[in-house]
Amino acid sequence: MDNKEKVFETIRRLKRLYPNAKTALSFSNPFELLVATILSAQTTDSHVNKVTEVLFKKYRSVEDYANVSIERLQTDIRSINFFKTKAKNIHEAAKMVIKKYNSKVPKTMEELIELPGVARKTANIILSNAFGINEGIAVDTHVKRLSFRLGLTKNDDPVKIEKELIELTPKKEWGNLSHLLILHGRNVCLAKKPKHDECVLFDICPSRNI
Numbered sequence: 001m002d003n004k005e006k007v008f009e010t011i012r013r014l015k016r017l018y019p020n021a022k023t024a025l026s027f028s029n030p031f032e033l034l035v036a037t038i039l040s041a042q043t044t045d046s047h048v049n050k051v052t053e054v055l056f057k058k059y060r061s062v063e064d065y066a067n068v069s070i071e072r073l074q075t076d077i078r079s080i081n082f083f084k085t086k087a088k089n090i091h092e093a094a095k096m097v098i099k100k101y102n103s104k105v106p107k108t109m110e111e112l113i114e115l116p117g118v119a120r121k122t123a124n125i126i127l128s129n130a131f132g133i134n135e136g137i138a139v140d141t142h143v144k145r146l147s148f149r150l151g152l153t154k155n156d157d158p159v160k161i162e163k164e165l166i167e168l169t170p171k172k173e174w175g176n177l178s179h180l181l182i183l184h185g186r187n188v189c190l191a192k193k194p195k196h197d198e199c200v201l202f203d204i205c206p207s208r209n210i
């Protein structure tokens with residue numbers, strides 16, 4: 001089986017296992033997803049959801065984030081890792097979205113990665129989940145680990161891994177692949193003790209004996 005076939009088979013099997021795969025972050029509009037994704041760096045999605053459950057009731061619009069003081073916003077997200085930098089980024093991103101994009105989150109990779117706190121991974125998550133646009137593949141720690149274990153990459157750099165996955169994956173599945181690998185990484189292919197015996201990818205995975 002070559003790597004293209006392996007990706008096809010991985011998606012087919014994982015879709016059966018996780019039929020409703022999507023981002024675990026809660027949001028009700030693109031800017032809320034932008035905020036949640038910025039907060040999620042080095043933080044679990046479940047913790048981000050706990051914080052945003054309160055935050056999104058307090059801040060209803062992009063303007064609310066732009067008009068509040070950074071100190072106030074820092075206090076509101078203080079239980080999150082790197083809250084000082086993240087509050088600053090959210091505040092600056094809100095101001096930029098208002099000024100440059102008429103208060104609407106932009107829909108292109110080039111525009112998104114100009115926003116403070118937004119790199120390719122965040123932009124891919126926003127494009128795919130908020131707008132249904134597949135412009136790339138979000139490579140987080142789970143996608144990186146599973147791609148390596150499945151033998152799809154030997155690289156360590158997420159940008160290089162993304163390029164390799166793009167070559168192997170039909171475009172319409174780019175968003176799905178990321179969600180499916182993340183779910184499988186959380187549930188079965190754990191970082192420390194992967195549950196090989198329970199894994200639906202066992203027979204096609206070169207790392208089943210690690």
Ligand code: SF4
Binds near residue numbers: 149
């Ligand atoms: S067989 Fe093991 S290493 Fe391979 S994907 Fe499954 S859990 Fe991960």
